[in-house]
Amino acid sequence: MNWLYDFSYLTGGIHNSLSEHFEPSTVTLIEMILAGVAFMILFAILGLVLVYAERKVSAFFQQRLGPMRVGKWGTAQTLADVIKLLMKEPLMNKNADSFLFNLAPYIIMIAAFMAMAALPFAKGLHALDFDIGILYVSAVSSLGVIGILLAGWSSDNKYSLIGAMRSGAQIISYELSVGLSLLTIVVLTGSLQFSTIIESQANGWWIFKGHISAVIAFIIFLIASTAETNRGPFDLAEAESELTAGFHTEYSGLKFAFFFLAEFANMFIVSAIGATVFLGGWMPFHIGGWVGFNNIMDYIPPIFWFFGKVSFIIFLMMWFRWTFPRLRIDQLLTLEWKYLLPVNLMNILIMAFLALMGWHF
Amino acid sequence: MKSIIKYFKDIFSGLRSLVKGMAVTGHYFTHPKEIITQQYPENRDTLKMFERFRGEVVLLHDENNEHKCTGCSACEVACPNGTIEIIPKRIEVDGRKVKAIDQFVYHLQMCTMCGLCIPACPTDAIVMANTFEHAVFDRSKLTKILNKPGSKIMDGIK
Numbered sequence: 001m002n003w004l005y006d007f008s009y010l011t012g013g014i015h016n017s018l019s020e021h022f023e024p025s026t027v028t029l030i031e032m033i034l035a036g037v038a039f040m041i042l043f044a045i046l047g048l049v050l051v052y053a054e055r056k057v058s059a060f061f062q063q064r065l066g067p068m069r070v071g072k073w074g075t076a077q078t079l080a081d082v083i084k085l086l087m088k089e090p091l092m093n094k095n096a097d098s099f100l101f102n103l104a105p106y107i108i109m110i111a112a113f114m115a116m117a118a119l120p121f122a123k124g125l126h127a128l129d130f131d132i133g134i135l136y137v138s139a140v141s142s143l144g145v146i147g148i149l150l151a152g153w154s155s156d157n158k159y160s161l162i163g164a165m166r167s168g169a170q171i172i173s174y175e176l177s178v179g180l181s182l183l184t185i186v187v188l189t190g191s192l193q194f195s196t197i198i199e200s201q202a203n204g205w206w207i208f209k210g211h212i213s214a215v216i217a218f219i220i221f222l223i224a225s226t227a228e229t230n231r232g233p234f235d236l237a238e239a240e241s242e243l244t245a246g247f248h249t250e251y252s253g254l255k256f257a258f259f260f261l262a263e264f265a266n267m268f269i270v271s272a273i274g275a276t277v278f279l280g281g282w283m284p285f286h287i288g289g290w291v292g293f294n295n296i297m298d299y300i301p302p303i304f305w306f307f308g309k310v311s312f313i314i315f316l317m318m319w320f321r322w323t324f325p326r327l328r329i330d331q332l333l334t335l336e337w338k339y340l341l342p343v344n345l346m347n348i349l350i351m352a353f354l355a356l357m358g359w360h361f
Numbered sequence: 362m363k364s365i366i367k368y369f370k371d372i373f374s375g376l377r378s379l380v381k382g383m384a385v386t387g388h389y390f391t392h393p394k395e396i397i398t399q400q401y402p403e404n405r406d407t408l409k410m411f412e413r414f415r416g417e418v419v420l421l422h423d424e425n426n427e428h429k430c431t432g433c434s435a436c437e438v439a440c441p442n443g444t445i446e447i448i449p450k451r452i453e454v455d456g457r458k459v460k461a462i463d464q465f466v467y468h469l470q471m472c473t474m475c476g477l478c479i480p481a482c483p484t485d486a487i488v489m490a491n492t493f494e495h496a497v498f499d500r501s502k503l504t505k506i507l508n509k510p511g512s513k514i515m516d517g518i519k
Contacts, residue, residue, distance in 0.1 A: 061386045065398040323386040324379065339372060 005301055008124030035127050039116055043265060050264040051078045054318060061322040088253035093156045096250065100154035105251070105258035108147035112265040114140040119272045120194045122282045122303035133194040134186065137273055138179050141228070144266065145171040148230075148237065148247050151259070155250040163246025166329055167237030170227055173336040174234075177224035178270075180344040184217035184351045185210065185277050198281040205280040211359070213351040218278045220344055225270035226317050227332070229263065233324035234332060267314060275309035282306040414491040415474040418445070420465055420507035421488060427515045428508060429486035432462040439481035444472040461514055465507040469495060 014034070018027045052067070052075065059066025067074030092101060115137050120126040130136050145168055152164020186192060188210055189200045200206075207214045227234035238246030248259045275281060282302035286294045327335065389395065399408060410416070422428050432449045450463035476489055487507075497503060 057390075059398075060390045060393060060396075063389050063395055063397050065396055065400070068400065319383060319386065319390075323382045343372070 005298075006123045007303075011124060035117075039113060039127070042116070043113075043261065046268050047261045047264055048078045048082070050268065050314070051081070051260070053314070054264075057315065057318045058322045061319070082257070085253060085257040088256075090253045090255060091250070093250055095156040097154035097156070100150045101250075102255070104147045104151035104154065105255045105262075106147075107150065108144050108262040109258050109265075111140060111143035111147065112262050112269065114143070115269045116265065118194065119269065120198060120276060120281055121306055122301070125303065126195065129193065129195050131191075131193045134182050134192045134197075134273070134277070137269070138175070138182065141266065141269060142171060142175050144262065147262075151251070152247040155247070157250050159243040159245075160247050160249050163237045163243045163249070167230060167247060169329070170230070170234060170236065170332060173333060174224045174227040174340075177220055177336060177340045177344055178228055180341070180348060181217040181221040181224065182273070182277055184213060184344075184348050187348065187351050187355050188214075194276055194281070197277060198283050201280040201283045201286075203286055205278065205283070205285070207278045210351065211354060213347055213354060214278065216343065216347050217351070218274070220340055220347070221274055221278065222313070222316060222320075224336075224340060225274060226320055227336075229266045229270055229317075231263070231267065231317060232321035233326050235321075235326060236329055236332065267317060268310065271310045271313035271317065272306075274313050275306065279309045279313075280305075281309075410491040410493060412491065414493070415476050415489040416492040417469055417474075417490050417495065418467055418472065418478060418487050418507070419490045420486060422509055422512055423515070426509060426512045428512055429484040429515055430462050430465060430482075430508065431484055431486075431514060432460050433483060435481045435483060436478035436487060439477045441475065441477065442471050442473060444468050445478060462508055467505045467507050468503065469505060470500060470503040 015027070015031065018030055022030065055077070056066045056074075067077035070076045070080050092098060117127045118130055118133050118137050118140075120129070148167045148171075149164045152160040152162075152167070155161070185197070185206050188206060189197045191197060191200075201209075203209075207218050210217075230237045236246075238248065243249070248256055251259060280286075282305050284294070284297040284300060284302065284305050286297060401408070420428050420430060432447055434447045434449075437445045437447050444467065446464075446466035446468070447462055448464040448466060449460050451458045452461045453459070474489070479487060479489055495503070
């Protein structure tokens with residue numbers, strides 16, 4: 001059971017056994033393919049689980065039961081949806097720009113994949129440990145907006161175009177808040193590398209160690225990342241009541257499924273970043289000095305800690321979505337530029353002061 | 362200065378209202394007993410329909426197979442879409458001819474369940490029942506004759 005606590009046993013074992021049979025360059029190639037397949041499987045599982053969770057959670061928030069017919073408690077509902085989506089006819093507008101139209105869903109998926117690659121899932125389970133991890137992830141995750149803009153532009157549909165433009169304005173504005181709220185913690189860690197950030201939380205998570213400043217940064221991160229993933233209450237890009245489905249109005253079948261999957265993957269990615277930076281990633285709940293308590297917490301494997309924290313943040317985001325009414329576009333920009341950004345800048349200043357005086361734990 | 366105070370006040374009151382909203386939905390989430398959804402075909406035996414639900418018009422009969430309908434056609438007049446059709450006949454009571462119903466025809470397929478016929482009835486002969494399983498395989502089955510065969514009007518109802 002050692003590998004469950006430190007995945008480098010497992011990955012190192014695979015690497016050694018491969019090295020015995022192949023040349024180093026072939027080993028690298030095989031390992032890249034293995035990692036890619038693993039991420040694809042993770043994507044598929046995430047899609048299935050998160051869509052089911054979203055439907056169930058939303059149902060319970062609205063005093064409904066949600067899917068109940070397919071399988072016990074409707075657990076096979078998303079599987080049935082996948083089969084339905086695969087069998088649908090891929091439609092396209094007559095005047096649509098077919099190249100860009102087909103390209104858009106892949107750009108969104110690729111952006112999600114690239115961001116996923118740098119996430120630390122557990123001890124030793126980390127595909128790419130960049131020393132600029134946070135910068136890389138926040139840069140790559142904003143590539144998705146290109147896919148959204150292309151989808152809206154090439155669809156030859158006014159609703160798609162309006163949705164895409166709104167989405168562009170929204171993501172570019174809120175990207176600032178996400179980056180600055182992450183910077184608030186980077187001030188404390190002094191590093192952009194995910195593994196260093198997690199190691200620095202071995203004696204307590206930053207949300208507890210960083211005083212009120214870290215809490216404010218966490219709240220701002222939650223709001224801004226909800227907006228960045230185009231989820232309610234910031235889902236103006238696909239506002240059903242005004243724009244039918246926004247930028248993916250004209251998509252059907254598998255390409256629509258890609259947009260759908262990317263939305264949930266992005267939700268997972270931002271939750272994972274939030275969990276890693278503020279809640280300690282795969283680091284168990286530790287309190288500095290309490291050795292016995294820390295040892296008990298260490299019995300829970302890191303991968304469960306990671307997915308537990310991520311699902312907590314995802315649950316919060318679902319709670320937001322099914323409680324708050326959608327913002328108007330001017331309210332959206334007012335919230336970002338007049339409230340979140342100034343508060344964020346003040347917060348960074350306070351945090352820098354705290355870090356300078358060494359007042360954090 | 363005033364505007365600065367207002368700025369921070371706005372932030373805190375906004376946050377408070379958001380938390381309030383989340384408390385409401387959080388209450389729903391943590392109380393699954395309050396779920397309103399009915400698992401219909403499964404709970405068919407235990408399902409109790411709401412008393413005020415309007416499912417169809419019925420003509421009340423008592424145990425002697427007697428009803429209160431005098432055949433005055435007030436419900437037929439009150440009905441906005443011609444759902445009710447009263448076919449009268451003449452019967453002899455105490456040596457003189459009186460109007461009574463031969464057939465109380467009710468076209469369920471045209472009924473919008475507005476319930477205007479119920480208050481129109483001067484003798485309270487008809488009520489709205491809360492049945493709802495009206496699906497049939499043949500459209501003609503939706504045209505119902507509400508007075509049971511052999512039924513007659515109650516004594517003393519005019």
